[in-house]
Amino acid sequence: MKKYVSIDIGGTAMKYGIISENGEILRRSERKTESHKGGPSILKKVIEIAENFAETEEISGICISTAGMVDTKKGEIFHAAPLIPNYTGTNFKGTLEERFHIPCEVENDVNCAGLAEAVSGTAMGTKISLMLTIGTGIGGSIVVDGEVFHGFSGSACEVGYMHMLGSDFQTLGAASILTRKVAKWKNESAETWNGYHIFEEAKKGDGLCIRAIDEMCDVLGLGIANICYVINPEIVVLGGGIMAQEEFLKQRIENGVEKYLISSIASRTRIAFAKHRNDAGMLGAFYHFCNCRKLQEMNAR
Numbered sequence: 499m500k501k502y503v504s505i506d507i508g509g510t511a512m513k514y515g516i517i518s519e520n521g522e523i524l525r526r527s528e529r530k531t532e533s534h535k536g537g538p539s540i541l542k543k544v545i546e547i548a549e550n551f552a553e554t555e556e557i558s559g560i561c562i563s564t565a566g567m568v569d570t571k572k573g574e575i576f577h578a579a580p581l582i583p584n585y586t587g588t589n590f591k592g593t594l595e596e597r598f599h600i601p602c603e604v605e606n607d608v609n610c611a612g613l614a615e616a617v618s619g620t621a622m623g624t625k626i627s628l629m630l631t632i633g634t635g636i637g638g639s640i641v642v643d644g645e646v647f648h649g650f651s652g653s654a655c656e657v658g659y660m661h662m663l664g665s666d667f668q669t670l671g672a673a674s675i676l677t678r679k680v681a682k683w684k685n686e687s688a689e690t691w692n693g694y695h696i697f698e699e700a701k702k703g704d705g706l707c708i709r710a711i712d713e714m715c716d717v718l719g720l721g722i723a724n725i726c727y728v729i730n731p732e733i734v735v736l737g738g739g740i741m742a743q744e745e746f747l748k749q750r751i752e753n754g755v756e757k758y759l760i761s762s763i764a765s766r767t768r769i770a771f772a773k774h775r776n777d778a779g780m781l782g783a784f785y786h787f788c789n790c791r792k793l794q795e796m797n798a799r
Contacts, residue, residue: 500558502787503551505544506607506779507564509533509581509634512540513776514547516555517784521618523777537575537585541593548598559791560594560602561783563610567653570786573604576652603787608655609646610782611772612639615735617785619773628731629772630657630722632738636668640729645789657725662717671717673740679710697743712750719754726759726767737772744771 500519505512508531515526529547532539548560566578566585573591594602605613612621612629621627621641629639638657640647648654658668669675676696681688683706700707722734734755741747748771756764774781 501555502559502561502784503548503557504561504780504783504787505547505563506610506783507531507540507544507562508607508779509565512543512547513780515780516551517561517780519558521781521784523780526777526780533582536583537578537588540582540585541588541590544590545594545597548594552598557598557600559600559787560598561780561787562590562602562604563607563779563783563786564590564604565607567656568604568606568609569652570603570605570648570790573602601787601791603783603790605646605783605786606639607779607782608637609639609648610786611737611774611778612641612735612782613644613646613785614774614778614782615737615772616641616644618781619778620735620770621733624732626729626731627733627735628655628722628725628729629735629737630718632671632673632718632736632740634672634674636672636721638725640731646786657721660721660724662721662724667717667721671714671721673714673738676710676714676740679713680707683710693740697746701746711746715747715750716754716757718751719756720758722751722755722769723758723764726755726763730763731767733768733770735770735772737775737778741771742775 502517504517505514511528512531513528516524518524566575569576574589575585578585590604591602608631615621616627627641631637636658638655640655660667673693677688677691680696681691696707700711752769
């Protein structure tokens with residue numbers, strides 16, 4: 499049985515493990531990303547992870563999911579937010595293939611999450627799916643017939659930057675806006691509030707917390723509707739830590755979508771929540787790796 503190292507590089511943590519050729523996660527672990535140390539430090543950690551696994555396992559490939567915009571052919575970061583200094587230009591594929599003499603494939607983390615949901619998650623069996631991850635920002639991914647749609651220059655579905663209401667989608671609708679709003683309205687420090695605390699208070703009937711959540715869901719509804727007008731997905735899958743509050747959020751987001759999306763489209767667009775959660779990046783990186791291998795085999799014939 500072939501085994502693969504899969505690494506999911508997030509802004510805070512790196513989740514990694516061994517995945518079998520059947521897509522089963524055999525081993526998993528986690529370590530801090532330490533984003534502030536920059537791209538060279540992250541590349542060094544990825545090499546260390548692969549080396550440690552290679553000491554005890556026969557590895558057939560390395561699969562990477564990462565924050566930032568990715569040139570999937572080169573396996574290189576071509577744009578990254580300031581959260582990770584000196585990340586732009588980091589070439590995982592070339593470096594790891596030269597060092598370990600096995601194939602390596604790299605994909606953006608939200609694309610990996612969307613692919614994981616399309617292949618074996620909530621969107622399994624659909625032809626066109628939209629994945630949104632709601633966290634500090636908002637990320638998006640489109641999967642068509644089991645393959646990520648990258649657009650012309652590899653930056654399709656960067657929906658967080660979408661202009662809305664005099665601002666942009668992620669500034670208005672990301673989970674991070676909740677803490678700032680609630681703290682401001684209550685004249686308290688933002689450090690005393692987090693998403694979990696806000697939802698717990700909302701469930702107890704706190705009017706300001708409920709109002710902040712309702713405003714966020716309305717923005718999400720508007721953003722989702724605008725995207726649906728363009729790509730007409732069969733399903734919209736919502737992920738990110740805050741989406742663990744599915745019971746509290748689902749109806750509110752659906753109401754927001756129905757408010758802004760004409761009924762003939764809304765009635766045929768399903769809103770669902772991600773299945774894989776913490777495993778999405780690792781699984782999606784593996785599925786991306788498999789898609790790349792299949793394409794190369796087809797081209798070689």
